[in-house]
Amino acid sequence: MDIFENVLLMLVAACLLLQLSRRLALPYPSMLALAGVALGAMPWVPHISLDPHLALALFIAPALLxxxxxxxxxxxRRNWLPLVSLVLVAVLLTTAAVAWAGWAFAGLPLAAAITLGAIVAPPDAVAAAAVMQQFRIPRRTLSVINGESLLNDAVALLVFGVAVSAAGSAHLPITSSLPMLLVAVPGGALVGIAFAKLNLHVGAPLFAGTRSAIIFQFVMTFGAWIVAERLHLSPIISVVAFGMTLGQYAPGRNAPRDRVHSYAVWGAVVFTLNVLAFFLMGLQARGIVDRLSEPALAHALQFAGIVxxxxIAVRVGWVLFYGAVMRAAKHRLGFKPRRIAIPxxxxxxxxxxxxxxxxxTMATAFALPPDFPGRDLIVLSAFAVVLGTLVIQGFTIGPLIRALRIAPDASLEEEISLARTAMMDAALSALEAENGTEAEAVRDEYRAARVLASDTAEPQAKTAHDRLRATAIRAQRQALDGLRASGRIEDDTYHRLEEEMDWAELNAIPAADVRLQSV
Structure with missing residues (x-):
């Protein structure tokens, strides 16, 4: 019961901190990292341990999906060159640099040092995107960062799996596990695609319009991970293939109601897992600090600072070097890349x-076996990297964007305007042959929406129809509340009509106001 109560306190504290992060325009993962440190310093919070295999599947699978x-x-495909630069080169360079430091300064075995490098190598786009979207930086830059976040997770986790296996089999070199990747990667992709097809062709039509549809999505997600793992294939690639296949084909097959509910549930789940991961990392760090003697702790903290x-240095250095090389190739050598952005x-x-x-980074640190060589040092270093990057870079990325004076990108609003105008034209064409006052009223509404859609500065603003409908719905809600308060209708009738009003109100407000905010 103590664990459950403390988890509830964690979630309440996280919600309060996230409201603070919104007001201060700070990335919420940075606030959660600081909260994890504060929680770890509290002696009354009990230590919580997770099975390594459970930790990896529980935290990684939903985030990857x-x-x-x-x-x-x-x-x-459009951003393949910068993605290869970040996903392969930057991740492998970071892994190699950290592995060398672990071997040279901390005396870690080579496999354990590579494991540490793979744990801290992949960046997480959540914190960066949360800040960058406020400044409307170029969409292609955001697209590269988001694509990198997905693919570098897969690359780093593959390296992590190979290194952990090698560390567990001291008599086998790391290179002996590499041929397995030739089967594990494509095999995992096939498993993920098969599960996606099963979800699309069986789950979607069978469970449409029911809560079972969302439960089935969870079963398929973790099923793709577990089956791939049991077949000794890559569960990471399996879930990535599963998610990308669903992303391409599910929107055309799912009903709007199922889609709205699914997005809300999955968003809440991923957010909750982020909260729990930060707090669990703080508790793990406290346990490590308690176990280490003073000289050993000082050495561990010094090494964590080096990591x-x-x-930070490897990523910044590589990205600047890559940009300089690309600009030199373009201007000095006459290199003219097709559809490749030069940063x-x-x-x-x-x-x-x-x-x-x-x-x-946190989930892979949790996934290390208890007897893994240098586990305490690796977990403490991983937590220091998460905390350090989220605080140092997270708190300064907003001021950096302002200092760099990067021009705002309005292409998103322009595309929304283009698409909404085409949608309104299609709707008006479909209603052209309809007669009667009802048809004319609907046409007037779409004409008003089309006028606003053609405004590229604010293509999703409220129309006059939207404002009038909102006024009418407020009156309906007041009447419904009055009927319930007077006892003329029971609660089951009230809630049924309340849901009807909710959908009517969602239909009467701009699409930009319908989506839930991230925090």
Whole structure:
């Protein structure tokens, strides 16, 4: 019961902190990281341990699905060169640099040092995107950062799996596990695609319009992970393939009601897992600090500082180097890349500074077996990297964007205007042959919406019809509340009509106001 009560306190504290982060325009993962430290310092909070395999599946699978669902293959193809630079080169360089430091300064075995490098290598786009969206930076930059967050998780977790296996089998070199990747990666992708097809062709039609649809989505997500793991394939690639396949085909097959409910549930789940991960990391760090003697703790903290400095420096250095090489190839060698964006110095510095670590780093640290070589040092270093990057970079990325004076990108509003105008034209064409006062009233509403849609500055503003409908709905709600208060209707009738009014109100407000905010 103590654990359950403390989890509830964690969630309440997180909600309060997130409201503070909104008011201060700070990334909420940074606030959660500080809260994790504060919680870890409280002696009355009990230590909580998780099974390593459970930790990896519980925290990683939903986060991967959430990122994969929103990642379009078209965007990955369009940004393939910067993504390869960040996903492969930057991740592997960071892994190598941290592994060298772990071997040279901390005396970790090579496999354990590589494991540490793989744990701290992948950045998390959540914190960076939360800040960057406020400043309307170029959408292509955001697309690269989001795509990187998904793919570098897969690359780093593959390296993590190989290194952990090698550390568990001291007599086998790391290279002996590499041939398995030739089967594990494509095999995992096939498992993920198969589960996505099963969800689309069986789950979606069978459970449409019921709560079972969302439960089935959870079963399929964790099922894709577990089956791939049992077949000794890559569960990471399996969930990525599962999410990207659903992202491409599910919107055309799911009913709007199912989609609204699913997005709300999955968003809440991923957010809750982020909260729990930060607090659990704080508790793990407290246990490690308690176990270490004073000289050992001082050495561990010094090494964690080295790892943090390497993680930040390698990414910033590589991104700036990549940008300089691409600009030199374009201007001095006459290289003219087709549809490949060449980052400016300002954008390069921003992308390099946006490498905050988050959920994946914490979850992989949780997943280390209790007897793993140098586990305490690795977990403490991972927590220092997460905390350090989220506080140092997270609190300064907003001022950095302002200092760099990056021009706001209005292309999103322009595309919304283009698409909404085309949608209104299609609706008016469909109603052209209809006669009667009802048809004319509907046409008037779409004509008013079309006028607003053509405004590229505010294409989703309220129409006059929206304002009138909102006034009418408020009156309906007051009448419904009065009937309930007077006892003329029972609560079951009230809640049925309340839901009807909720959907009517959602239909009467601009689409931009319908979506839940991240925090």
């Amino acid at each position: 959430d990122s994969a669902f929103d990642t379009a293959p078209r965007e990955l 943090l400095a390497l993680v 400016s110095k300002r954008i390069g510095l921003l992308v390099g500074w946006s490498g905050m670590r988050g959920l994946v």
